[in-house]
Every structure is written in C-alpha cells, then in structure tokens.
Amino acid sequence: MAASRAPRESDPSTDAKASKENRMKQTLPAQHQDQQPGREEGMQPQPEFISSQYRAAGKLDGKLTVVTGGDSGIGRSxxxxFAREGADVVLLYLEESEDALKACQIIESLGRSCLEMAGDVADAGFCAEVAQRVKERWGRVDVLVNNAGEQHPQASLENISQEQWERTFRTNIFxxxxxxxxxxxLMGEGGAIVNTTSITAYKGNPELIDYSSTKGAITSFTRSLALNLVKRGIRVNAVAPGPIWTPLIPSTFNAEQVSRFGANTPMARPGQPDEVAPAYVYLACADSSYVSGQVLHVNGGTVVNG
Structure with missing residues (x-):
C-alpha cells in the first residue's frame, strides 16, 4: 500500500481547520489599558454600538429612561x-466625560433629550441627587437600566483584598x-427595570470570584424584586451578556488575554454592544408585558440552563 500523502497547504479541509484554530487562538488585536473602566477611543477595533440592521419601531416613544454606565460599551449602545426607539435618556457615568458627551450628542441628534450626570452609583448621595433632578425635570421614570459595574481579576481568593471585595460589591450590587x-x-404602573447580570453568575470564573458573586446576587435581586413589584405593575428582568467587546475588557485583562477574548464561545468570537442592546429594548417595552423575573442570555451560543 502506498504511504498516505501529507495534505498540501492548499487542501481546503486543512485550510478550514487552520482557520478555525486561528480564530480560537486570537479574536482581537492584543491590547491593554491601564485604567478602569477604560476608554473607547483607545480600542482597536472600535466597539460597534449602532447597528445598521436595527429597525426602530417607536417601542419606547415618550418614555423617560435612566441608564447607568451609559457613556460606553453596552450602556451606550x-x-x-432607546433613543432610536423614541426615549429620552438620563445617562449616568463615573468620570469618562468625553465618551458621555459623545453619547449624549448622538442621542440628541436623534431628536431626543439627554441629561448626563457624572457620579458613582456606589454613593447613596449621588443616587438621591439623580432622583431629585429627574423628579424636578420629568417627574417620573419609565425605564431603569442598572448596567454600571467593575471587575478586577485575581489568581486566587487569597489575592482578593477586603477593599477590593467591598468595592466590587458596592459598585455592582449596592x-x-x-x-x-x-x-x-418615581416609577408607576407599566414601569420596567432591566439589570445587567453576566454569564459568570451561571458558569463562574476562576479569576473573577468577587465579580461573579455580585452577578449572582444581581440575578437573585432581579427575581426577588420582580415578585415584590408585580402588584405595582412594574416588571423586573435582566440580561446576562457573555464576552462583549467593551472598554472594560482591555482595561481588565492583559494583552494576551484580550487577544483570545471570546474565542471559547460556540461562535468563536466576542459579541458587540449593538448585539446586546435589542435584548434591553425587548425587556423595557410592551413587547415583554408578560415577562418578569427572567434573564435573557446573549452570549454567543453558550447554553447555561439558567
């Protein structure tokens, strides 16, 4: 029997296999930012937050919406x-004023109002200030999106300081x-609350113990609050994103980890913010009038049975 011949470089099956292996090894250019929560202008490629395929249908016409972490990433998208769907937006952010200003300019270019406020939701005083300004200007809130969060990888539990543990919980769930x-x-019957949890609440993450714990708490908070508010006609749901390309990623992980970000999903790539945003629209509008206490999983095909 003749010896089997090694595949040529142009063999389609070999090329396909090599292509798949390359995708699994690298999905993004290696990059890192030294400060959280990161800046969009320093990212390559830039996150996609406005989908050209999305068709608005006035699902949030005239609604007053509050979005935390709205300067970039999922929050900005x-x-x-929401503005494309006819909503006015109160955009809360920590300190990234340039990104926040750009987001507000886009919202206003769509013919909607945008109030931007810088502050830390971990500060109860800032939250009270937000409520007061919203009350004075609009007198109500129709939709609240709790999206702000932070994460700090550590190799072991022993490396997580008491300060980091408390800071992560204070930002993400407090x-x-x-x-x-x-x-x-300020929220009446027909109101909607949409919280951002994470795939890590369901799968865990060995280097994000404190972050994953807060996301588990958010999932439970969502379910319990939904039951508590159902008699008031307010729905509470959540979205659990998988790996999404936002400024939090290069500011959290080292360059080599970023280059492999999202490669372990069934789709072998990270998602974009504009691939997550429609899930928030659905949960915020009347299309989901019979949905409360639920979590939508937007994660590139990973099945978590949650």
Missing part, C-alpha cells in the same frame, strides 16, 4: 438604541440597590 430604591417612587 442601550442608551442610543449601587443597583441604592439607585433603584431612590428612583422607585
């Missing part, structure tokens, strides 16, 4: 998509509790 509590008196 949600805020802009801030969500405080802002929701401050704005709830």
């Amino acid at each position: 949600v805020a802009v998509t 801030g969500m509790f405080q802002l929701t509590k401050a704005l709830l008196p």
Whole structure:
C-alpha cells in the first residue's frame, strides 16, 4: 500500500481547520489599558454600538429612561438604541466625560433629550441627587437600566483584598440597590427595570470570584424584586451578556488575554454592544408585558440552563 500523502497547504479541509484554530487562538488585536473602566477611543477595533440592521419601531416613544454606565460599551449602545426607539435618556457615568458627551450628542441628534450626570452609583448621595433632578425635570421614570459595574481579576481568593471585595460589591450590587430604591417612587404602573447580570453568575470564573458573586446576587435581586413589584405593575428582568467587546475588557485583562477574548464561545468570537442592546429594548417595552423575573442570555451560543 502506498504511504498516505501529507495534505498540501492548499487542501481546503486543512485550510478550514487552520482557520478555525486561528480564530480560537486570537479574536482581537492584543491590547491593554491601564485604567478602569477604560476608554473607547483607545480600542482597536472600535466597539460597534449602532447597528445598521436595527429597525426602530417607536417601542419606547415618550418614555423617560435612566441608564447607568451609559457613556460606553453596552450602556451606550442601550442608551442610543432607546433613543432610536423614541426615549429620552438620563445617562449616568463615573468620570469618562468625553465618551458621555459623545453619547449624549448622538442621542440628541436623534431628536431626543439627554441629561448626563457624572457620579458613582456606589454613593447613596449621588443616587438621591439623580432622583431629585429627574423628579424636578420629568417627574417620573419609565425605564431603569442598572448596567454600571467593575471587575478586577485575581489568581486566587487569597489575592482578593477586603477593599477590593467591598468595592466590587458596592459598585455592582449596592449601587443597583441604592439607585433603584431612590428612583422607585418615581416609577408607576407599566414601569420596567432591566439589570445587567453576566454569564459568570451561571458558569463562574476562576479569576473573577468577587465579580461573579455580585452577578449572582444581581440575578437573585432581579427575581426577588420582580415578585415584590408585580402588584405595582412594574416588571423586573435582566440580561446576562457573555464576552462583549467593551472598554472594560482591555482595561481588565492583559494583552494576551484580550487577544483570545471570546474565542471559547460556540461562535468563536466576542459579541458587540449593538448585539446586546435589542435584548434591553425587548425587556423595557410592551413587547415583554408578560415577562418578569427572567434573564435573557446573549452570549454567543453558550447554553447555561439558567
């Protein structure tokens, strides 16, 4: 029997296999930013937050929406998509004023109002200030999107300081509790709350123990609050993104980790913010009138049974 011949470089099956292996090894250019939560202008490629395929249908006409972490990433895409659906937006952010200004300019170019406020939702005083300004200007809130969050990888539990543990919880879940509590008196029947949890709440992450724990708390907060508010006609749901290309990623992970970000999903790539935003629209509008206490998983095909 003749010896089997090694495949040529042009063999389609070999090329396809090599292409797949390359995708699994690298999905993005290696890059890193030294400061959280990161800046969009320093990212390559730039995150996609406005989908050319999305068709607005006035699903949020005249609604007053509040979006935390709205300056960039998922938050900015949600805020802009809400504006495309006819909503006015209160855009809350930590300190990235340039990104926030750009987001507001886009919202206003769509003919909607945008109020931007810089501050930390972990500060109860800031949350009270937000509620007061919203009350004075609009007198109500129709939709609240609790999206702000932070993460700090550590190789082991012993490396997580008490300060980091408390900071992550204070931003990710305390801030969500405080802002929701401050704005709830302004929300009436038909209101909607959409929280950002994460795939890590369901799968865990060995280097994001504190972050994953807060996301688990957010999932439980969502379910319990939904049951608590159902008699008031307010729906509470959440979105659990998988790996999404936002400024938090290059500011969290090293360059080599960024280059492989999202490669372990069934789709072998990270998602873009504009691929997540429509899930928030659905949960915020009347299309989901019979949906509360639920989590939508937008994660590139990973099945988490949650």
